[in-house]
Amino acid sequence: MAGSLLRVLSPADPDLVLLFASHAENLAELSRKLARKLPEDCSIVGCSSAGEIGPMGYCAGTVTALAFPKGSFRSAVCVLRDQEHIPVSEWMQVLRNFRMDFNVDDRRSVFGVLLADGMARHEDVLVATLEATMPGMPVIGGSAADGLRFGRTCQVVNGVEHPGSAIVLLVETDFTAHEVSFSHFSATSKRAVVTAADPQNRTILELNAEPAAEEYARLAGIRADNLHPPEFARHPLVLRTGRRNHIRAIRGVTPEGGLELMSSIEAGTILRLGRVEDMTQGFADTLSALPRPPVMVLGFDCILRRLAIERAGMREEMSEIFARFRVAGFNTYGEQHNGMHVNQTFVGMALMQPETA
Template structure:
């Protein structure tokens, strides 16, 4: 049986004026999963619990059982994952729960249905009404959290809709996953499954909330133009007027037969927008020799081949640059980053860094940040003690 919690967060919850969030990971084979989760979650007196597990079928039942034991009015929101980030770093075969104390957090939840069909006008009306009724206290930190269906393939439009509807609001999030099976994902609110939907939360807190983003790639001089594509299915058909997979293999210097997720993770395609590089991660090779992506793509897009930079020290430096040590970092980390770390033998090193900075969350099929849907990136929200003047 495995049961762990972020001890420093629990300690802060007992010693600080503002109760701090807690996180706990429990192996799904634990015969008393709910009891093991509750022993840590109840320390926070939560108004919100986030649940992440790669076994989607367990989520709804777990949330119902937790709701029966947690304080009345506690929102329990979750989604399926491609792996979890718990108090000891990367984990698998677990359920990871984050408890946000009602004494220092306030939350609202809305379900954006039919993500696959992108009903943008309907979403906009719903989001405006939702924000108006939430009536955020602008003296506190306020941000949005998006848990999208990673198989609906329309996170780009969804994030752009949020940006247009709520300009200036920091929004982070992750695309719900299904391990490495790329099948059906699940989103859950208070025991009710919402397949094919995106969950959007408005969260208000007394803590200082600081956005974190890190990608471990830089662009090389090798460029390719998308000369044919299937945008609806996020598939590149041709690069440089050649079959996409063949041209990608040539640019990467690897054989066509060796194109696997670990190789995609080492050699990403990069889109330059303004001064930012955005990863266009490859999910797989189609039967016709195309490249299926995890983000949108259009004909005429210029892409560069990426090269790996330091995956661990760079992340530790980014976290160390925060104004103060975080009590918790709610984190969303692309599954392809995890695969790259595993291939490089650096998974344990990254797990130690996650534990040091109290990162908790899940591995995704894509990340949402700054009005963009990105891949092979870590995005998060760090909760910092307020600076004492």
């Protein structure tokens, strides 16, 4: 594996290499093997996934590697430790120093990348902290995953594992960077009030004063004994904030009949049932609307979005779009964009040749 990757990565003389793998047991060892052959000052950063997006689109059980050549990119890495216990004051000081030390060149594009621990369940606070300490900085990201097992995730920097941490990258480039976001849902008129919740564990205990799973099944028209990820992917819960819809994706059903979410939730929240709209052409239209064809799109795509696409028989169609627009990245437990932690959404950073190139 390392040898085949090096044959492709080495000629790029990379400043940064990103690695995404759904089977992450050997991710740290792989990054150490790459480090022995790549330039000493090259950062090798990776995380576990729920599937990858490679040159031919959706793939699984693979390693997706992205090289960012020194000739056009400069990067820095920051590890925010102890994500589970959210030491916000410490994070804020670390992030302020991190951005100051990076010394951004205003003549170039700059953006942030966040690889969070998807099992720590505190991405909402983490993203808000980034927004507060780096105002105006476009930051995209994905929550590291563990397939559909929802077990242990893995984050690696230069061969060292950082369990329970979030990795923040700053990337400066000669290319023009443009944020991309796409969700294929709209909100229906079916509403539900969260009448009881466990915010710490992102669990809805009651909807409309009824056991949450039973009431959700009734609203979605699903048998209560048929609640599983593909159905959750087709019938998400939607939170309306201002003029925007934000998906509150369902991860599973608790033994007590609650709904475990992949984003934060509080009692008193009003949710609507989501309705699937166009999953592929709308996405292609979003990428076609970019100012210029992208050289690459660094993408983070929710695993539940992928499940919905595969269930609809559209995997090949979506993979063709990914390949056409040079999208590379991984399937996540949640996405970070525009200061929000969201679900069942594709977020990305399109890199395009400068207009004057």
